[in-house]
Structures are given as C-alpha cells and as structure tokens.
Amino acid sequence: MRRRGFLALTGLVGLALAGCAGSQGNANTLAFRNPLRIPPLLDPEPGPDGVKRYPLRLVEGRTELRPGKPARTWGINGGHLGPTLRARRGDRLAMTVTNTLGEASTLHWHGMRLPAVMDGGPHQMIEPGAVWSPEWTVDQPAATTWYHPHPHGRTGLHVYRGLAGMFILDDEKGGDGTGLPSAYGEDDIPLILQDRKFERNGELDEGFGGTFGPLGDDILINGTYDPHFRVTTTRVRFRVLNGSSARVYTIGFSDEREFHVVANDAGLLERPVAVRRFRISPGERFEIVAAFEAGEEVLLKSHGGDTGADVEEGDYDLLKLAAAPQLRPSAPLPARLTPLAPPDRGTRTRTFRLGGSNINGRDMDMARIDEVVPAGARETWEVDNVTFSHNFHIHDAVFRVLDIDGERPPEHLRGPKDTVYVPGRTKVRLAVEFGRHTDPGTPYMYHCHILRHEDKGMMGQFVIVPPGSEDTTPRRLPVAGHGHH
Structure with missing residues (x-):
C-alpha cells in the first residue's frame, strides 16, 4: 500500500520535478537519418x-x-x-x-x-x-x-x-554456450542509452543542478543521434545498457510486440522470459532477444507515464529497426539458458536507508569504512528508500532480488544483478554474494547510480577481509585516496 499511496501523494511532485528538467519526451520528432x-x-x-x-x-x-x-x-x-x-x-x-x-x-x-x-x-x-x-x-x-x-x-x-x-x-569457450545470437554488430548489438541536453550551438549543456542533474530529451544510442539499424536476421540480441546520469527508461516496441529477456546485469537468466516492456535504471544492463519479419519496420521506444515516477516521464523514440527484404534464419530461442541456484539469504542482514543524497544519514567519507564483510560471505541487504527515485549498485558483488515491498520480483528480474532500481518509498531486499579478494586497506563502493546523487555523497565503502578478522579491521583509512603519477 505504501508504494501506491506514495505515488498518489507525489504525482504532482514528480510532475514538478519533470517540469524543472524540461523533459517531455521526443516522440514523433525524429527522422532516423543516421x-x-x-x-x-x-x-x-x-x-x-x-x-x-x-x-x-x-x-x-x-x-x-x-x-x-x-x-x-x-x-x-x-x-x-x-x-x-x-x-x-x-x-x-x-x-x-x-x-x-x-x-x-x-x-x-x-x-x-x-x-x-x-x-x-x-x-x-x-x-x-x-x-x-x-x-x-x-x-x-x-x-x-x-x-x-x-x-x-x-x-x-x-x-x-x-x-x-x-x-x-x-565463457571459457567463447560466447555463453546458449546458441543465442552472438555475431557482434550483426545480430548481437550493443545499445548504450544516454540522454543529453544540448546548447543551441550543439555543445553539451553541462548544467548539473536540480534533484537529478541533467535530464535531456535527446537520446543518444552508442553516441548516435536519430539512429536506425538494418536488421538482417530473424532474431537479434540487444545488450541494453542505461548509461544515462539519471533517466529511467521503460523499454518496449512501438507495436507492443512480445520479446524475451535472456540476461540481467551479471549473467543469464534460467530461461528466456517473455515481456512486452522492462524498466532499466542507470548502470543496469538487460540482454533481450527480439524476432523480426522480412521487410518490416518498428521502433524501439521508452514508454512514459507508466508509474508517475520522477525520472521516467515522457515518451521517447529510441531506434528505428528496419528489416531487410530477406532475413537469414536464426537458431530457435533455447528453452533453458543456465541453471541458477536459489538465492542464499545468508546469516547476516544489513540495512541501508536511502535519504535524499545520503545513506543511513551519512554522506560519503573517503577515509571511513562503513561495512566490513568476510570473504565469500552471503548476506541479505535491505535497501529502504524513504525519498524519491534512487537505485543501488554494489561493487565486486552479485545479488538476486528477493522481494520488492515484500513481493517477489517479476520473473525477468530474478537473474544475477549488481544494480537495482529502488523507486520512491520502496524497500528492496537483496541476497548478496561477495567476492574472495581480501584487502582491509582498500575499499569497494556501494552507492546510488543516479550520478548526481552519488556525486553529492550518496555512497558508502566496504572492505572484504579474511573471515574472523572483522572485529580487528580498522574503520578508518590512513589516507583519503591516492593518485598515480
């Protein structure tokens, strides 16, 4: 209830924030020339x-x-x-x-x-x-x-x-052993999504104020403005990366066709999951496979107005996909991709409260160690967002989303991840698996990947140490960083 109630209460706030950013979408304004x-x-x-x-x-x-x-x-x-x-x-x-x-x-x-x-x-x-x-x-x-x-x-x-x-x-043999499309640039396509604001002379508008920093209505894909792609195979795998500073996209096709999510940030799902849309926040990656028919044209879009959230308003046309008159046949989509063990909740729970631009009420301090984690640990991290939109990224860790406000995540979000979207007034619980590289004197980060928030101090540090040495590990670093000369 608190999620729905919050959205009802803050719809106007979200619209106000959107208005401040000047973000209305770009639908029906592109010619897809490039x-x-x-x-x-x-x-x-x-x-x-x-x-x-x-x-x-x-x-x-x-x-x-x-x-x-x-x-x-x-x-x-x-x-x-x-x-x-x-x-x-x-x-x-x-x-x-x-x-x-x-x-x-x-x-x-x-x-x-x-x-x-x-x-x-x-x-x-x-x-x-x-x-x-x-x-x-x-x-x-x-x-x-x-x-x-x-x-x-x-x-x-x-x-x-x-x-x-x-x-x-x-994997060790090259590819991922699934038979998914894998010819880079032909049927295995990187899509780096980044919104930009431009000055009239074409220079980047670097105004980083406001709640979220720059939210632009011009969407570049792999640095390309107004892009199109010629499809030559009956199936195409897209590796979608949200490389934006703050914008959240709800990705789907203009004809609402079904397609399959095959991987999350850190690897393959257990099996392909059919969807019509998926949401992707800054830093996240989704791998999808879509089917095409000879001669057809369709737009890849970001659909606005789905949730009333404050960083995903507006309809965006992203990429025109034009299929050739004849298409090379692709292998069928595999029924299974990789076995995934059930999430391990571990024996320790840590809680992270996301404020406006802090975590647990504290701004980032380069000399402070916030958490000490034993090597190879399995833990549950509760990420409780008490304000507007955030997300959460953990370095050198992989996690599975256990629940979002107490409910299981949708099936396409049940794979291995390292970054998760946490909408306003939402609590997400993660089953986190940590690495085994120990170094009590050099920390990893966890932070909001909305970059304006990260830069303002919404970040913490943890070290990975040999099991049993947690209590004797110093919580301050002797220096607050060093350079390479």
Whole structure:
C-alpha cells in the first residue's frame, strides 16, 4: 500500500520535478537519418606470456553529436565513448589506462569481480599525464558489464562528456554456450542509452543542478543521434545498457510486440522470459532477444507515464529497426539458458536507508569504512528508500532480488544483478554474494547510480577481509585516496 499511496501523494511532485528538467519526451520528432554506430571491438590476442593487453587512452575530442554542430567531448581511444572490450572467463587481462585529460579521473570496471586495488573507484585516481596499469584474471560467468570513470564528486560530469564503454564477458569457450545470437554488430548489438541536453550551438549543456542533474530529451544510442539499424536476421540480441546520469527508461516496441529477456546485469537468466516492456535504471544492463519479419519496420521506444515516477516521464523514440527484404534464419530461442541456484539469504542482514543524497544519514567519507564483510560471505541487504527515485549498485558483488515491498520480483528480474532500481518509498531486499579478494586497506563502493546523487555523497565503502578478522579491521583509512603519477 505504501508504494501506491506514495505515488498518489507525489504525482504532482514528480510532475514538478519533470517540469524543472524540461523533459517531455521526443516522440514523433525524429527522422532516423543516421545509421547506428557500433563501437569498435577491442579483443586482443594473448601475448607470449598469456596476457591480453588493452591500451586505453582518456582523450578530449570534438564530436558531431548533433549533425553539423561539433561539441567538446571526452572519449576512450577516440573522441566520444570507448571501444567494446571483450574477454573470456579465465583470461588474464592487463589494462594500460593513460590519462591525457586536463584533470584526474579513473576507470571503474562496473560489474567486474576483481581485487579492490584494480576496481577503478575513487581511491584509484589517475592524474593528468599518468598511467594506471591494473591486471586481473576474469573469474565470473558470461555477462554484459561496462566501464566508466568514478572520481568522487565528478563522476556525473565525466560520464556525461563521453567516458564510457561496454565490456562483454564470454565463457571459457567463447560466447555463453546458449546458441543465442552472438555475431557482434550483426545480430548481437550493443545499445548504450544516454540522454543529453544540448546548447543551441550543439555543445553539451553541462548544467548539473536540480534533484537529478541533467535530464535531456535527446537520446543518444552508442553516441548516435536519430539512429536506425538494418536488421538482417530473424532474431537479434540487444545488450541494453542505461548509461544515462539519471533517466529511467521503460523499454518496449512501438507495436507492443512480445520479446524475451535472456540476461540481467551479471549473467543469464534460467530461461528466456517473455515481456512486452522492462524498466532499466542507470548502470543496469538487460540482454533481450527480439524476432523480426522480412521487410518490416518498428521502433524501439521508452514508454512514459507508466508509474508517475520522477525520472521516467515522457515518451521517447529510441531506434528505428528496419528489416531487410530477406532475413537469414536464426537458431530457435533455447528453452533453458543456465541453471541458477536459489538465492542464499545468508546469516547476516544489513540495512541501508536511502535519504535524499545520503545513506543511513551519512554522506560519503573517503577515509571511513562503513561495512566490513568476510570473504565469500552471503548476506541479505535491505535497501529502504524513504525519498524519491534512487537505485543501488554494489561493487565486486552479485545479488538476486528477493522481494520488492515484500513481493517477489517479476520473473525477468530474478537473474544475477549488481544494480537495482529502488523507486520512491520502496524497500528492496537483496541476497548478496561477495567476492574472495581480501584487502582491509582498500575499499569497494556501494552507492546510488543516479550520478548526481552519488556525486553529492550518496555512497558508502566496504572492505572484504579474511573471515574472523572483522572485529580487528580498522574503520578508518590512513589516507583519503591516492593518485598515480
């Protein structure tokens, strides 16, 4: 009842917030003139030592995000956004991240299970002109992850300017062993959704005020404005990443056709789940498979007005899909994808109260350890949102959604996740599985992934320690972060 009651009471508040953001949607305003840009794939062969090396440069650029109007942007190995990185389970990876920007930044591997010193959070700052060289071995199931900066207080701006990219993980044999569409750029398509506001001259409007920061009516997909994609197969897999600062999308097709969710953030569902719409908040990923008929055209949309929530108003046309006159047949959708054990609630429960821009009444402190977790722990985390829209992301952890306001989540949300949407006045309970990389002196983060909230201090820190050492682990760090020179 409290969810419905809250929405009834705050519908006007949500509309007011939407009005402040100037967000009415873009339906029926696009011509779909531009072919969807497919980010280049960076999937290097292992060297003689068996290590795969990824050279990455943070650079300033000039990019025509709107036709004929170059904008100042940032990118990775190019002027805007970054390549799609790809690796297999068991691969040894070595990143070389060179910062050529005029200010310090980081690269965080969102969704990756790895040691805290390699995580790329706010304690792994890369100063201008410096190089950061994290290395780790991929040890997690096939999944769609991503990478983006994480400097405390500046994350929203750095992502908004264009520092982001997808990171696809395959199983040991390549792909995910399911027979799902897997030809990158042909029938396996990355979709990085980002809303933007533009000045009249085409420059990005970087006004980060208000409750949620910039909420723009221009939606870029893989950095492409007004995009279309030519479908050449009877089924297409879309890896949908919400790379926006705050906007929540309710994704479906213009003809309300049924399609299947096959994976959540951290990996495959047990079986494909038929849906007509799904909701995706910043940082989340959903993999979907849709069927097409020769010669047809349909729009991928974000449907507004479903819930009255404060960051998803308005109808948005996202991408025109035009099927070729003849389509190559795709393999049938598998009945089963992967076995999933029931969620393990663990023996410990922790509670996180989401305020306006704090967690448990406290703003982020770079020197404070908020939680100490034994390696390999299974715990229940209760995330209680007492204000407006938030979401919740945990570094180096995978969780399953146990319930939303006491009710089981819909079936398409029952897979492995690392980020979850928590609407206003809603409580979500998570069964969290933690990693085994111990380091009492280097924390991981948990935070709201609405970047304006994160930057304002809606973030906490936890360390993973050997079991039995929790009580003797210091709760303060000697320094509040360090850079790489």
